[in-house]
Amino acid sequence: MTVCDRENRHRAARQAGLQRRRRCMEALLQEEQTELASNPEIEFFLNKVRENNTASSVNIPVNSISARVLAKAMWANQTITALDLASLGLSDHAGSYIARMLNRNSGLIKLELSDNNLGPKTCQVCFIHVYW
DSSP states (O other): OOHHHHHHHHHHHHHHHHHHHHHHHHHHHHHHHHHHHHOHHHHHHHHHHHTTOSOSEEEOOOOHHHHHHHHHHTTSOOSOOEEEOTTSOOOHHHHHHHHHHHHHOSSOOEEEOOSSOOOHHHHHHHHHHHHO
């Protein structure tokens, strides 16, 4: 096998990986859009979060899908200082989005996440953002 063949194989493998990741991201976005379309109250609240037009303390019943959207909406939110997401059965994947939000959101002081299904993925994202 020549150097050129190895480079071509490596390039093809990298392209395939990028395509898989793109398809996964598109599926997640579609899942989020479908969830928001089925729940107008959550969509209304998320628009208020994006506009920084909410109460400072929030307890909103979200599921793992809408929690991902909430985390993205809160990246720039400075109004909410206390957020209660306890006992909602949130997944580890949703937890990783919340952990990323914590890296960007400087206004949130108190976050309740007890009794959810958070695991290693959430911890890994927290560790990366806290220690690096």
